[in-house]
Amino acid sequence: MFNQLVGYLREADPLIQMSAVAIVFTLIGIVAALTYYRKWGWLWREWITTVDHKKIGIMYLICALLMLFRGGVDALLMRTQLAFPGMNFLDAQHYNEIFTTHGTIMILFVAMPLLFAMMNIVVPLQIGARDVAFPFLNAVSFWLFFFGALLFNLSFVLGGSPDAGWVSYPPLAELSHSPGPGINYYVLSLQISGIGSIATGINFIVTILKMRAPGMTLMRMPLFTWSVLASCIVIIFAFPAFTVALALLGLDRIAGTHFFTMQHGGNPMMYVNLFWIWGHPEVYIAILPVYGIFSEVVSTFSRKTIFGYKSMVISLMLISVIGYFVWVHHFFTMGAGPGVNSFFSVASMAVGIPTGVKVFNWLFTMFRGRIRLTLPMLWTLAFIPCFAIGGATGVMLAAAPGDYQFHNSYVVIAHFHQTLIGGAVFGLLAGMYYWWPKMFGFKLNETLGKWAFWFFNIGFYVCFMPQYALGLMGMTRRVYTYPAETGWGTLNFVSTIGAYLMGIGFLFIVVQVLYSIRYGERDTTGDPWDGRTLEWSLPSPVPHYNFAQIPTVHGRDAWWEMKQQRKEDSLFSTKELKPIHMPNNSALPFFMGLAFFVAGFGLVFNQFMIATVGLIGVVVCMLWRSLEKDTGHWISVDEIKQMEAS
Amino acid sequence: MKKTGISSRLKHVFFSSVLLFLLPGCSDRFVLFDPAGPVAHTEYRFIVLSAILVSLVVIPVLGLLIYIVIRYRDRPGNQAPYQPNWTDSKILEVIWWGIPILIVAILGVFTVRDTYALTRPPTNQKPITIQVVSLDWKWMFLYPDSKIATVNYCEIPTGVPVQFVLTADAPMNSFWVPQLGGQMYTMPGMEMYLWLQADRPGVYDGKGANFTGKGFAHMNFQVVAKPKSEFESWVKKVKASAPALTNEKYNQLVKPSIVNRQSYSSYPTSLYQNIVDKNGGKYWHTNHEHH
Numbered sequence: 001m002f003n004q005l006v007g008y009l010r011e012a013d014p015l016i017q018m019s020a021v022a023i024v025f026t027l028i029g030i031v032a033a034l035t036y037y038r039k040w041g042w043l044w045r046e047w048i049t050t051v052d053h054k055k056i057g058i059m060y061l062i063c064a065l066l067m068l069f070r071g072g073v074d075a076l077l078m079r080t081q082l083a084f085p086g087m088n089f090l091d092a093q094h095y096n097e098i099f100t101t102h103g104t105i106m107i108l109f110v111a112m113p114l115l116f117a118m119m120n121i122v123v124p125l126q127i128g129a130r131d132v133a134f135p136f137l138n139a140v141s142f143w144l145f146f147f148g149a150l151l152f153n154l155s156f157v158l159g160g161s162p163d164a165g166w167v168s169y170p171p172l173a174e175l176s177h178s179p180g181p182g183i184n185y186y187v188l189s190l191q192i193s194g195i196g197s198i199a200t201g202i203n204f205i206v207t208i209l210k211m212r213a214p215g216m217t218l219m220r221m222p223l224f225t226w227s228v229l230a231s232c233i234v235i236i237f238a239f240p241a242f243t244v245a246l247a248l249l250g251l252d253r254i255a256g257t258h259f260f261t262m263q264h265g266g267n268p269m270m271y272v273n274l275f276w277i278w279g280h281p282e283v284y285i286a287i288l289p290v291y292g293i294f295s296e297v298v299s300t301f302s303r304k305t306i307f308g309y310k311s312m313v314i315s316l317m318l319i320s321v322i323g324y325f326v327w328v329h330h331f332f333t334m335g336a337g338p339g340v341n342s343f344f345s346v347a348s349m350a351v352g353i354p355t356g357v358k359v360f361n362w363l364f365t366m367f368r369g370r371i372r373l374t375l376p377m378l379w380t381l382a383f384i385p386c387f388a389i390g391g392a393t394g395v396m397l398a399a400a401p402g403d404y405q406f407h408n409s410y411v412v413i414a415h416f417h418q419t420l421i422g423g424a425v426f427g428l429l430a431g432m433y434y435w436w437p438k439m440f441g442f443k444l445n446e447t448l449g450k451w452a453f454w455f456f457n458i459g460f461y462v463c464f465m466p467q468y469a470l471g472l473m474g475m476t477r478r479v480y481t482y483p484a485e486t487g488w489g490t491l492n493f494v495s496t497i498g499a500y501l502m503g504i505g506f507l508f509i510v511v512q513v514l515y516s517i518r519y520g521e522r523d524t525t526g527d528p529w530d531g532r533t534l535e536w537s538l539p540s541p542v543p544h545y546n547f548a549q550i551p552t553v554h555g556r557d558a559w560w561e562m563k564q565q566r567k568e569d570s571l572f573s574t575k576e577l578k579p580i581h582m583p584n585n586s587a588l589p590f591f592m593g594l595a596f597f598v599a600g601f602g603l604v605f606n607q608f609m610i611a612t613v614g615l616i617g618v619v620v621c622m623l624w625r626s627l628e629k630d631t632g633h634w635i636s637v638d639e640i641k642q643m644e645a646s
Numbered sequence: 647m648k649k650t651g652i653s654s655r656l657k658h659v660f661f662s663s664v665l666l667f668l669l670p671g672c673s674d675r676f677v678l679f680d681p682a683g684p685v686a687h688t689e690y691r692f693i694v695l696s697a698i699l700v701s702l703v704v705i706p707v708l709g710l711l712i713y714i715v716i717r718y719r720d721r722p723g724n725q726a727p728y729q730p731n732w733t734d735s736k737i738l739e740v741i742w743w744g745i746p747i748l749i750v751a752i753l754g755v756f757t758v759r760d761t762y763a764l765t766r767p768p769t770n771q772k773p774i775t776i777q778v779v780s781l782d783w784k785w786m787f788l789y790p791d792s793k794i795a796t797v798n799y800c801e802i803p804t805g806v807p808v809q810f811v812l813t814a815d816a817p818m819n820s821f822w823v824p825q826l827g828g829q830m831y832t833m834p835g836m837e838m839y840l841w842l843q844a845d846r847p848g849v850y851d852g853k854g855a856n857f858t859g860k861g862f863a864h865m866n867f868q869v870v871a872k873p874k875s876e877f878e879s880w881v882k883k884v885k886a887s888a889p890a891l892t893n894e895k896y897n898q899l900v901k902p903s904i905v906n907r908q909s910y911s912s913y914p915t916s917l918y919q920n921i922v923d924k925n926g927g928k929y930w931h932t933n934h935e936h937h
Contacts, residue, residue: 360738364735369718401756401828404689478857
């Protein structure tokens with residue numbers, strides 16, 4: 001294995017060699033800095049072993065932003081290669097690896113952790129709980145995600161990245177056509193992080209159903225919490241299909257079975273179906289919480305209760321159910337009969353109905369309100385036209401007769417970037433700006449944020465509108481080059497400029513964060529936006545037990561109503577404080593993730609000794625946890641008083 | 647392409663404005679809007695219809711958004727009404743549940759109609775059959791009637807429905823000739839069917855649309871449509887002058903490579919069936935005798 005790795009690096013593209021060197025130096029830098037500033041203990045006690053949902057959320061956020069950077073660099077490399085016909089910037093192999101990692105990272109290691117970040121930070125605060133239902137499991141989920149992402153990202157310097165697209169269809173992804181370790185990395189890293197995702201889904205369903213403050217009935221829940229519930233229901237029903245698909249593909253590659261090859265009676269169409277039975281609901285997993293974020297933002301910054309709350313709840317739940325009956329629209333051209341294709345066409349278009357209803361309800365929340373154009377609101381306003389167009393092209397793609405032509409063309413690329421960037425990314429950025437003061441106790445600078453906003457938005461349209469046109473001109477996705485005669489050069493060049501503008505937008509966000517750490521407006525009230533839901537009743541940053549006293553809820557927009565009735569003082573009466581029981585920190589989730597990582601790495605290279613050691617580590621961690629007796633501690637009334645006074 | 651009635655004028659107005667916005671003067675390259683046969687034409691008509699229907703929602707949304715944000719901005723002295731507790735309206739909700747339902751229903755009817763229609767031969771002329779095998783990274787065409795074979799191009803007679811029978815001796819690909827109609831996957835060990843027809847003579851670009859590895863970007867081919875008599879003389883010419891495709895030559899061809907156009911006067915009778923069978927088709931056939 002060692003020789004294989006060295007040999008790979010020696011023959012690799014100079015870009016990859018440079019990255020390897022850069023990674024080594026960055027690691028040395030981080031280790032040196034932590035040692036010099038004596039931060040190892042702090043890192044271990046405060047972050048690595050934490051089970052606090054807010055800190056886990058922040059770790060998800062940091063990892064997601066780092067991964068967004070990596071996925072973004074992948075995108076820029078691709079757009080550079082496509083800027084001119086016949087470019088020689090990347091060769092076919094390198095391009096194939098990059099579009100594969102771009103897609104996989106953006107969906108699974110950016111969108112997922114960003115929404116897990118928002119869920120973790122906000123949901124317990126919104127429902128008046130002290131933590132999630134299973135704090136230890138929550139930490140396990142995070143570390144499985146972390147080590148899954150690490151394993152995936154190692155591939156490009158250690159042995160070669162996956163190169164069969166983020167869908168990794170067999171037979172291309174089978175050993176016969178992809179003999180290297182790349183697809184193994186894909187299978188194992190997604191399997192490891194996928195276990196974490198399923199656990200998060202279960203965790204938040206239980207949290208939302210069982211841990212709400214007294215008086216918060218289901219129909220009084222904030223819409224973000226509703227949307228997380230909808231999303232988590234989709235997670236626990238959809239992800240197992242992916243787990244099965246990956247496990248069978250892994251068995252095909254590592255144990256020599258034939259589930260997905262026609263040889264010996266297998267069938268690749270099974271993989272395609274299983275993949276999309278997860279893959280399409282996955283889109284709704286990413287987009288549903290975003291609908292919740294927009295609902296919160298629109299209502300807060302229009303100073304108005306959300307319009308049509310019941311419709312909003314019904315449409316969220318409808319989307320999460322209809323979302324299971326649309327997966328075939330990813331392969332209408334795989335030969336299903338007209339009855340099947342008709343059914344899945346109509347079901348897919350039907351998703352547009354509740355989505356359209358939500359858009360109108362957002363518009364009418366603003367109608368006769370007072371709209372403040374803050375950063376979260378700007379991203380929300382930008383989302384509406386972007387998503388309206390993306391949704392419209394989605395309906396066009398959902399109908400089989402049109403899709404026969406659009407399939408696998410750049411129309412598809414433009415469409416799903418419009419929904420995933422215009423929907424998920426805009427929404428998660430809106431959420432990040434909205435809840436940032438709650439996480440860190442200061443606001444992000446508005447001016448720099450507006451620069452980021454305009455660069456990113458204008459860049460978005462410059463990048464993706466030409467791609468619709470390229471699709472109509474017959475450009476297929478995943479081509480690493482094209483001849484000049486096609487006439488695709490001009491529009492591709494324009495699209496590349498747009499991609500770079502988006503890159504500049506991202507850099508502005510980085511600068512904005514760094515600048516605001518030092519100079520950002522401090523949030524002393526805990527309620528910088530004049531918010532409506534319970535998280536804004538707490539100081540920023542929130543004490544680790546969240547609520548000194550669990551509030552009693554009397555209606556929707558609980559905090560807004562308390563403010564209206566000037567009842568906020570009663571919320572913090574120190575007279576009736578009681579000691580609070582909180583879970584202990586634990587190093588086990590970290591070690592369990594590490595053990596999974598070792599097992600995964602061993603399996604990638606068919607080193608079964610290493611894999612066995614890793615799996616034994618996993619079992620030992622589970623036994624250790626099972627035998628632990630005391631997993632919590634008490635916070636005394638004095639301590640609470642001290643915290644609340646500071 | 648035949649143009650009749652108001653609807654076609656409407657769609658031309660619609661698309662000229664879209665194209666004007668996207669790229670003036672390049673419209674001849676928009677192959678999806680330049681159908682050359684009945685299959686592509688059905689799909690084109692459907693795409694135009696769906697674009698019009700969805701814009702019935704998108705345009706009001708954009709208009710409303712602009713109006714609302716301007717009118718209800720939080721500015722000192724804004725006289726617009728402010729109703730912070732106005733949260734429900736049965737009438738409005740019925741309207742915006744109703745409109746999308748109606749649009750999806752209309753589009754759904756046309757979807758079902760066209761989806762069924764596209765599985766049938768586009769016209770009543772006597773069809774011809776061409777077997778297509780996608781390889782790494784090239785396309786092979788077999789003519790079971792005349793026993794000739796070509797690589798990376800095929801010729802078809804105009805005005806005649808062509809049934810393409812598709813399979814792969816390589817990873818799954820997708821057979822796409824945009825000006826003649828939408829695509830169909832080619833899969834190892836399986837047979838797929840696609841009807842296409844060209845009504846006007848021409849050379850139509852075709853491509854592999856589903857990713858198959860390193861040489862994927864070069865998996866292009868051409869479909870040459872010509873009047874029946876010219877097509878028949880082309881067949882005769884290939885039969886008379888081209889070399890034969892032997893099993894040895896095929897074994898060379900199947901290896902991953904990028905090649906130019908080729909023509910063959912004959913091929914081993916069992917070639918196509920062998921390709922399907924060796925990729926697992928034998929299991930498929932035993933399990934699906936009725937097929």
